[in-house]
Amino acid sequence: MAYERDHLGFLQDARQWDMQWVHQSAEALNLEITDIDEQIIQALRDFYFEYDLSPAMRPLVKHIKQTVGPDQGNSIWLMQRYGESPARTLALLAGLPKPKNCL
Structure with a gap:
């Protein structure tokens, strides 16, 4: 499938998202997607479609x-797993726009 991306590589339309997008994007980032990653990505997509917002780091x-658990719901774990900008990386994997305050 050909995905429409913006100039930063983010999916243009969040409704085009599928697991193939996740795996292609993860491969480009040298990440191996686990069940926990899938839960986090789905939680992020749920947040986006409820609030029409890609969350920055604190939210x-x-x-x-609240949705996945306290082990994963901390900034240290997220940064160790997804690099220095977890909100940006997870938005990319989830097929969402880049959070507003991420570089």
């Missing part, structure tokens, strides 16, 4: 803590 951590 992301809070939402992951």
Whole structure:
């Protein structure tokens, strides 16, 4: 499938998202997607479609803590797993727009 991306590589239309997108994007980032990653990505997509917003780091951590669990819902774990900008990386994997305050 050909995905329409913006100039930063983010999916243009979140409704085009599928697991193939996740795996292609993860491969480009040298990430192996696990069940926990899939839960986090789905939680992020649920947040986006409820609030029409890709969350920045603080709301992301809070939402992951509430929906996935306290082990993953902390900034240290998220940064170790997804690099220095977890909100940006997870938005990319989830097929969402880049969070507003991410570089």
